[in-house]
Amino acid sequence: MRLNKEWTIKGIAMAVTGIILVLAGIAFAQHRNFKEEVVLGPGVTAVRTLGDYFTPLKGGPNDANVFILDSGEPGGTMLVLGASHPEEPATSLTAHLLVENARVEQGKLIVVIHSNPSASTVTRPGDAYPRFFHIESDWGIKKFRMGDRWANPLDSWPDPETYVHFPSGQLLAYMDVRNLNRTWPGRANGSLAEQTCYAFMRLIEAEGVDLVIDLHEAELEYPIIGTIVAHQRALRIAAMASMTLTAEEFRIGMEISPLALHGLSHREIGDHSNAPAFLAETPQPFLDRVRGITDESLLLTGKDEFVMKAGERGLLYWPIDEDGWPIDVRVGRHCSTILSIAEFWTMFNRSKPLVVTGVPRYADVVAEGVGRFFADPRGASAQVVLE
Numbered sequence: 250m251r252l253n254k255e256w257t258i259k260g261i262a263m264a265v266t267g268i269i270l271v272l273a274g275i276a277f278a279q280h281r282n283f284k285e286e287v288v289l290g291p292g293v294t295a296v297r298t299l300g301d302y303f304t305p306l307k308g309g310p311n312d313a314n315v316f317i318l319d320s321g322e323p324g325g326t327m328l329v330l331g332a333s334h335p336e337e338p339a340t341s342l343t344a345h346l347l348v349e350n351a352r353v354e355q356g357k358l359i360v361v362i363h364s365n366p367s368a369s370t371v372t373r374p375g376d377a378y379p380r381f382f383h384i385e386s387d388w389g390i391k392k393f394r395m396g397d398r399w400a401n402p403l404d405s406w407p408d409p410e411t412y413v414h415f416p417s418g419q420l421l422a423y424m425d426v427r428n429l430n431r432t433w434p435g436r437a438n439g440s441l442a443e444q445t446c447y448a449f450m451r452l453i454e455a456e457g458v459d460l461v462i463d464l465h466e467a468e469l470e471y472p473i474i475g476t477i478v479a480h481q482r483a484l485r486i487a488a489m490a491s492m493t494l495t496a497e498e499f500r501i502g503m504e505i506s507p508l509a510l511h512g513l514s515h516r517e518i519g520d521h522s523n524a525p526a527f528l529a530e531t532p533q534p535f536l537d538r539v540r541g542i543t544d545e546s547l548l549l550t551g552k553d554e555f556v557m558k559a560g561e562r563g564l565l566y567w568p569i570d571e572d573g574w575p576i577d578v579r580v581g582r583h584c585s586t587i588l589s590i591a592e593f594w595t596m597f598n599r600s601k602p603l604v605v606t607g608v609p610r611y612a613d614v615v616a617e618g619v620g621r622f623f624a625d626p627r628g629a630s631a632q633v634v635l636e
């Protein structure tokens with residue numbers, strides 16, 4: 250009798266566990282397979298994928314879409330990388346906005362919305378991340394995937410005990426073998442992230458890229474925030490952009506990429522190609538360790554009383570008040586930073602001008618909301634690419 254009771258309890262526990270596993274599995278699969286809809290804007294002249302530059306990636310998890318906006322006029326070529334870390338959603342939104350809105354009058358713009366697509370197919374369930382977020386637009390609600398910092402272990406496994414960066418030999422944390430901003434310049438036979446960086450380096454060579462902007466967001470507890478980090482060959486442009494943006498639009502700093510810190514885009518791209526690299530950071534309270542409820546609202550509004558409290562105690566490197574750091578402000582900052590870097594690139598490189606129009610500046614995105622700049626994928630003439 251007693252045996253039967255025990256087995257009944259065990260049976261119920263197993264059934265409940267099974268149901269939870271199935272429900273969680275469905276939720277994970279929905280997120281992993283969800284595709285964002287990108288409406289090709291007037292400036293897009295071709296859509297390639299990373300596998301076109303490094304065949305082993307073709308058809309795999311990181312065969313990222315590469316949007317080419319070529320003016321047909323001679324000039325500079327700029328590569329903008331969104332979502333190197335997909336848990337920093339203002340970066341993919343900014344890149345997405347560029348694809349749908351930018352017109353290039355001189356030179357060529359190349360945009361990648363999800364630079365490490367695998368990392369955008371997983372979130373952090375242990376940190377209670379939302380799977381999706383939604384942006385309101387004139388025509389309805391547009392849905393996006395939230396992602397993680399590292400490539401999905403389903404696509405890149407196992408991690409080494411210690412990650413030895415190639416080619417410097419520097420020792421880094423084991424999971425950073427899946428972190429796109431620790432695996433530059435990459436290698437052909439390395440981890441998925443290393444192969445992805447290797448493919449980007451081949452793209453930079455093949456397309457004759459002159460400068461790279463890698464978009465990021467950071468927690469306010471982190472000292473590298475609200476700033477442009479620049480390779481030593483990009484300092485003049487970064488300094489001018491930082492000064493002008495701070496005088497005219499919003500406060501943004503400027504830092505020199507450390508010489509001995511390896512794997513980062515702003516160090517390795519500049520060291521291993523002709524293209525100097527910039528990394529732009531906006532503040533994202535969602536990433537702060539001391540945050541409260543980690544939901545879509547925090548992701549979009551950047552308002553959090555616990556992060557504010559940390560600020561009152563002097564624990565943050567960037568200010569925050571009851572207005573928070575809304576997604577429109579963060580995307581607007583990235584838009585103006587990209588435009589400003591392009592303007593100063595042109596000023597210092599008269600023979601290789603880069604003239605981009607159609608992209609809203611900070612004040613426009615804040616006033617109108619980022620959703621205003623996304624087209625209806627069901628519009629009559631919309632050409633849609635799934636991302």
Ligand SMILES: [Zn+2]
Binds near residue numbers: 333334430464465466
């Ligand atoms: Zn980042």
